[in-house]
Amino acid sequence: MKKGIHPKYEDATIxxxxxxxxxxxxxxxxxxxxxxxHCHPFYTGKAKYIDSEGRVERFRRKYGRISSDGAR
Numbered sequence: 425m426k427k428g429i430h431p432k433y434e435d436a437t438i439x440x441x442x443x444x445x446x447x448x449x450x451x452x453x454x455x456x457x458x459x460x461x462h463c464h465p466f467y468t469g470k471a472k473y474i475d476s477e478g479r480v481e482r483f484r485r486k487y488g489r490i491s492s493d494g495a496r
Contacts, residue, residue: 436453440463
């Protein structure tokens, strides 16, 4: 690698809007984010899957539920 052309890779602090603080390494010393893995609905298990067009229900009606042994 050429010397003097790469940014410094230093310790960094990421602060979430929920108050969670993450310590990592980056070229940016401080970052502020709106959501993190502690407050994002997908990671907390509070995500709601919206099926506005009924695709899942239509699939289940068409193919039925298949159990683990392959029987319907």
